[in-house]
Amino acid sequence: MIDRAKSRPADALASATAYQTLFGITLGGIALVKAALADQGPTADKRIALAKFFAEQIAPESGGLEKIVKDAASALSTIDSVLFA
Amino acid sequence: MSFTAPFADITFLAKLFGLDQLETEGLAPELADGLAEAILEEAGKFATDRIAPLNRIGDTIGARFDNGHVTTAPGWIETYRDWAQGGWNGLTASVDHGGQGLPHLLHLACSDMWTSASMAFMLGPMLTSGAIDALAAHGSDELKRIYLAKLVSGEWMGTMNLTEPQAGSDVGALKTRAERTGDGTYRITGQKIYITYGEHDMTENIIHLVLARLPDAPQGSRGISLFLVPKFLVNKDGSLGARNDVRCAGLESKLGIHGSPTCTMIYGDESGAIGYLIGEENRGLNAMFTMMNAARLGVGLQGVAIGERAYQLALSYAKERKQGRALNTKSEGSSAIIEHADIRRMLMLMRAKTDAARAICYMTAAAIDRAHREKDAQKKKQAEERAALLTPVAKSWSTDIGIEVASLGIQIHGGMGFIEASGAAQHLRDARIAAIYEGTNGIQAIDLVTRKITLSDQAFS
Numbered sequence: 432m433i434d435r436a437k438s439r440p441a442d443a444l445a446s447a448t449a450y451q452t453l454f455g456i457t458l459g460g461i462a463l464v465k466a467a468l469a470d471q472g473p474t475a476d477k478r479i480a481l482a483k484f485f486a487e488q489i490a491p492e493s494g495g496l497e498k499i500v501k502d503a504a505s506a507l508s509t510i511d512s513v514l515f516a
Numbered sequence: 517m518s519f520t521a522p523f524a525d526i527t528f529l530a531k532l533f534g535l536d537q538l539e540t541e542g543l544a545p546e547l548a549d550g551l552a553e554a555i556l557e558e559a560g561k562f563a564t565d566r567i568a569p570l571n572r573i574g575d576t577i578g579a580r581f582d583n584g585h586v587t588t589a590p591g592w593i594e595t596y597r598d599w600a601q602g603g604w605n606g607l608t609a610s611v612d613h614g615g616q617g618l619p620h621l622l623h624l625a626c627s628d629m630w631t632s633a634s635m636a637f638m639l640g641p642m643l644t645s646g647a648i649d650a651l652a653a654h655g656s657d658e659l660k661r662i663y664l665a666k667l668v669s670g671e672w673m674g675t676m677n678l679t680e681p682q683a684g685s686d687v688g689a690l691k692t693r694a695e696r697t698g699d700g701t702y703r704i705t706g707q708k709i710y711i712t713y714g715e716h717d718m719t720e721n722i723i724h725l726v727l728a729r730l731p732d733a734p735q736g737s738r739g740i741s742l743f744l745v746p747k748f749l750v751n752k753d754g755s756l757g758a759r760n761d762v763r764c765a766g767l768e769s770k771l772g773i774h775g776s777p778t779c780t781m782i783y784g785d786e787s788g789a790i791g792y793l794i795g796e797e798n799r800g801l802n803a804m805f806t807m808m809n810a811a812r813l814g815v816g817l818q819g820v821a822i823g824e825r826a827y828q829l830a831l832s833y834a835k836e837r838k839q840g841r842a843l844n845t846k847s848e849g850s851s852a853i854i855e856h857a858d859i860r861r862m863l864m865l866m867r868a869k870t871d872a873a874r875a876i877c878y879m880t881a882a883a884i885d886r887a888h889r890e891k892d893a894q895k896k897k898q899a900e901e902r903a904a905l906l907t908p909v910a911k912s913w914s915t916d917i918g919i920e921v922a923s924l925g926i927q928i929h930g931g932m933g934f935i936e937a938s939g940a941a942q943h944l945r946d947a948r949i950a951a952i953y954e955g956t957n958g959i960q961a962i963d964l965v966t967r968k969i970t971l972s973d974q975a976f977s
């Protein structure tokens with residue numbers, strides 16, 4: 432994305448929101464794991480369950496987002512045929 | 517519809533994602549002896565006991581407009597007064613200006629609970645703290661002497677005036693005019709729209725921070741200056757003087773945050789509102805950015821805070837509502853819906869996303885604190901870049917999930933969620949604006965990919 436922002440800015444803008452969501456999910460998932468590892472108290476089990484749930488039911492969305500970030504652009508150039516038909 | 521501030525959980529996450537490290541590295545020695553825990557517990561009590569009960573009446577009655585005056589919902593003035601008298605408004609402001617000089621992260625964690633209690637109520641203080649930051653960083657000594665202490669104490673509130681009918685995301689398109697008067701002051705003329713807490717009855721004076729353009733200013737965003745425009749002019753001795761030439765022309769009728777007045781402001785109907793320059797001429801956006809970055813994180817936190825409140829409400833409903841029989845249930849008769857796999861999934865989505873967004877917001881605040889407090893120039897720059905990188909993510913992702921979590925909260929309630937009496941609907945209506953104001957989430961994404969990720973690799977570490 433860093434390369435693309437410099438060399439093909441229009442493509443970068445096309446997938447900027449997908450990138451931003453991917454960033455949030457990745458950082459958020461890491462944070463829950465960090466919290467689970469750090470908690471030695473009575474809420475430890477709760478934090479492990481939350482990190483596991485995030486890993487199973489939310490983190491996998493990042494695969495799809497990553498694909499959007501990498502590929503978005505080709506279809507965008509043809510969008511006018513829909514919006515200005 | 518009751519809400520209990522989760523101060524133990526918030527304390528854990530605030531310490532883990534920044535406060536402990538700031539303390540052990542000697543960057544926040546004031547936190548020794550459990551000060552953070554004590555403050556968070558007290559803040560949580562105020563949220564639960566005093567602010568949370570205002571949320572509903574703020575929604576149903578809301579702020580009212582009559583002939584230039586705005587009346588806030590019943591009970592709001594008294595609770596605000598007690599909150600300000602508790603010293604809560606000045607947590608992060610410098611000790612020199614009557615504040616307590618505590619870390620931004622600690623303030624954010626307190627705001628998390630107050631905002632869950634009532635997002636509309638906390639918008640005024642949020643904008644006031646932005647005004648304090650901008651004034652402290654860029655204001656002249658004279659302006660600071662007259663205005664800062666009263667803003668820090670909460671006796672006066674601040675506002676942020678960027679938006680005009682033709683200038684929203686594109687701030688550079690604004691047209692409000694500022695003319696030099698020759699005595700060092702300026703006359704401001706123009707119309708601002710959507711100004712949060714632009715007029716109200718909660719404080720005796722309102723300090724507007726207004727972006728405007730000088731007659732000889734360059735086109736676009738390089739020709740914008742920032743002015744302080746008080747509702748009432750202030751005499752040399754600090755007492756209130758004449759009414760300034762600024763008025764509220766009306767309130768918007770809107771989807772949510774009904775308790776927060778969203779005002780059309782008219783500057784200079786008569787001879788021009790008297791304004792005082794903050795920072796340098798034509799460098800106003802620079803000064804406003806101080807305010808906007810903090811406000812962006814504050815808006816991100818609104819997503820977290822609404823998520824928390826929506827989760828608590830949905831959880832308690834799911835334990836009470838009985839319907840069908842869950843697989844493998846041992847109990848007689850119909851099951852509480854919390855036993856159904858799909859309800860459990862939704863509750864976990866709500867909890868996990870809210871906690872993840874909370875962690876991201878806290879990390880961002882920790883980077884801001886480090887940027888302020890680090891002595892080593894290299895480390896300071898690294899922290900500044902990290903804060904800059906994380907701010908758009910904290911703003912956008914947290915507000916996106918805030919909306920999603922509030923929507924899930926409605927889904928868990930079934931038909932009842934669509935009925936206003938359940939309270940679940942208000943959370944979605946309130947959460948919706950957070951993805952729009954302070955730079956839409958689409959604008960945040962542009963900022964992230966075109967400016968932030970290219971900053972430096974150090975920001976990622």
Ligand SMILES: Cc1cc2nc3c(=O)[nH]c(=O)nc-3n(C[C@H](O)[C@H](O)[C@H](O)COP(=O)(O)OP(=O)(O)OC[C@H]3O[C@@H](n4cnc5c(N)ncnc54)[C@H](O)[C@@H]3O)c2cc1C
Nearest residue numbers: 676677678679684685710711712778953954955956958959
């Ligand atoms: C309740 C409420 C409170 C508010 N409080 C304040 C306040 O206190 N002070 C203040 O100054 N303002 C305030 N605002 C204004 C708010 O910040 C603006 O509404 C917001 O910045 C968006 O501007 P706009 O409404 O003109 O939308 P527009 O800028 O017209 O945007 C419309 C759409 O176009 C998209 N868009 C615009 N430009 C681009 C671009 N370059 N690239 C890609 N997409 C783009 C946007 O993301 C959005 O989806 C408030 C608004 C509301 C509704």
